[in-house]
Amino acid sequence: MKRVIYLVPVVLIAAVAYFVFGRATLESSEPRAKTHRVVLQVNSDEPATMNLALNNATNVEQYYKSRGEPVQVEVVAFGPGLHMLRDDTSPVKDRLRKMAEAGSTISFKACGNTRENMARRENGNIPLVAQASVVSSGVVHVMELQEQGWSYVRP
Secondary structure (H helix, E strand, O other), X not given: OHHHHHHHHHHHHHHHHHHHHHHHHXXXXXXXXXXXXXXXXXXXXXXXXXXXXXXXXXXXXXXXXXXXXXXXXXXXXXXXXXXXXXXXXOOOHHHHHHHHHOOOOOEEEEEHHHHHHHHHHHOOOXXXXXXXXXXXXXXXXXXXXXXXXXXXXXX
8 A cells, every 4th residue: 555655746747747748749740831042143134034033032031931930041142143143223222122111031131243344344332222232142152051951942
């Protein structure tokens, strides 16, 4: 009888421990939603190509946000495509501003090599839209993102 009295608390403690710690382990082992990541390349100064890239980027962002899944979208412009992000020549400047005002989290990267070459050719500064930041090399940046598992799209 004494043995049963001692076993009851041990069994109760074990049961409580299982439900407290066992459930925490099960919950923490559930897979988290994977972050979807895509990089889009723009290397053309054609407004249609720029708008297609913005359409693709916006559609991807909206699709995953509507599903409650994390997403990162980056547009990298280099070569003639840098005009997309130039404050003085961008045919999509107003659209970029409106996207930012609407809360878009799409990031825009401008190729530093292209910017320097354009500045040399034009003997002046190459202003960028407020939404853009500069990477040293657009092509290298795209490569590095792909090496990190990002999907790649060229509209």
